[in-house]
Amino acid sequence: MKIVVTGGLGFIGSHTVVELQNEGYEVVIIDNLSNSSEDVIKGIVAITGKTPIFEKLDLRDKSSVKVFFExxxxxxxxxxxxxxxxVGESVKNPLLYYENNISSLIYLLQELEKKEEANFIFSSSCTVYGQADNMPIDENASVKPAMSPYGNTKQIGEEIIIDVAKVSSVNAILLRYFNPIGAHPSAEIGELPIGVPQNLVPFITQTGIGLRKELMVYGDNYDTPDGTCIRDYIHVVDLAKAHVMALQRLLNKKNIEKVETFNLGTGVGSSVLEVIKSFEKVSDKPFPFQIVARREGDVTMAYASTDKANQVLGWKTESSLDDAIESAWKWETKIRNK
Structure with a gap:
């Protein structure tokens, strides 16, 4: 079977390509290389022994999307x-996020709805819940007004998919994941942001390797045990495997509804300071950081209830926070040749 993975050279996308190829699927990657590199293909081949098809394509170009599906x-x-x-970048540059995240989704769905049968897995986010009232967050939690343009694009994206599925052949699964971290255990692929990292763990590993002076911890006065924000950090390989299982659910027509939703996380919340301590443990070195003011758009606490994914998809996480941080550090040290 032939599966398209958009953003397939990115962090989560590349790990999902690996898991798909390991399961025998033929993969076609679409990527515009805006936050990735074609060199990632070498890592995918090194792990799987298979070369995915690659099409350099910007999904914001409607005509190019049409040509691709032809x-x-x-x-x-x-x-x-x-x-x-x-999140932070979306607050500063909302139009970039609305154009990139919404128009690309629309152009994809416009082509898919022409098909007699279309299976669609959407990369959503726990940000759709905003600051949830209760922890852990399950799929029945209210979708609250988004706290950032990024979160809003995921809410709008979900709504678009639900509306399209009602009137077309599209069947979809919305995967709301929490905070993906880590790298493939082979250290052949991992998270490699272009420019200054926007996410916590790559900033930590780049600081640990000496590329950054210190980490800014945004706020230590949140209503949490140590005052720093709490998130659910999930190993990217565990996350990638969930995408394959969700896809198989659609391909095997096991879905009960046209659009189904699953949270993907570990079910455990970890604070920023706990992540720092984990890095110090696996790297065996002290870590420089500074407490600064809170950042707009950040929620206090978010971690998942994974019961639905465990029971319905038959999926569960296998790696701990330390496992994920250790794999991220192994990846960082390899790519910096240290």
């Missing part, structure tokens, strides 16, 4: 990662 008429499913994904 070329590849035998697509069995689409996993859609391609999107801008940093």
């Amino acid at each position: 070329k590849y008429t035998d697509i069995n499913g689409v996993i859609h990662f391609a999107a801008s994904k940093a």
Whole structure:
């Protein structure tokens, strides 16, 4: 079966390509290389022994998307990662996020709804819950007004998919994941942001390797045990495997509804300071950081209830926070040749 992975050279996308190829799927990657590199293909090949098809394509170009689907008429499913994904950046540049994240989704769905059968996995986010009232967060929690343009694009994206599925052949699974971290255990692929990292763990590993002076911890006066924000950090390989299982659910027509939603996390919340301590443990070195003012758009606490994914998808996480941090550090040290 042939599966399209948009943003397939990015962090989560590349790990999902590996898991798909390990399961025998033929993969076609779409990526515009705005936050990734074609060199990632070498890592995918080193792990799997298979070369995915790669099409350099900007999904904001409607005509190019149309041409792509005219070329590849035998697509069995689409996993859609391609999107801008940093909360802080989205607050500073909202139009970039609305254009990139919404228009690309619309152009994909316009092509998929023409098909007799279309299976679609959407990369959503726990940000759709805003600051949830109760922990852990389950799929029945209210979708609250988004606290950032990024979060809003995920809410709008989900609404678009639900509306399209009602009137078309599209079947979809929305995967709301929490905070993906880590790297493949082979250290052949991992998170490699262009420029200054927008996410916590790559900033920590780049600081640990000496690329950054210190980490800014945004606020220590939140209503949490140590005053810093709490998130659910999930190993990217565990996350990638969940995408394959969700896809198989659609391909095997096991879905009960046209659009289904699953949280993907570990079910455990870790504070920023706990992540720092984990890095100090696995790297065996002290870590420089400074407490600064809170950052706009950050919620206090978010961690998942994973019961639905465990029971319905038959999926569960296998790696601990230390495992994920250790794999991220192994990746960082390899790419810096230290």
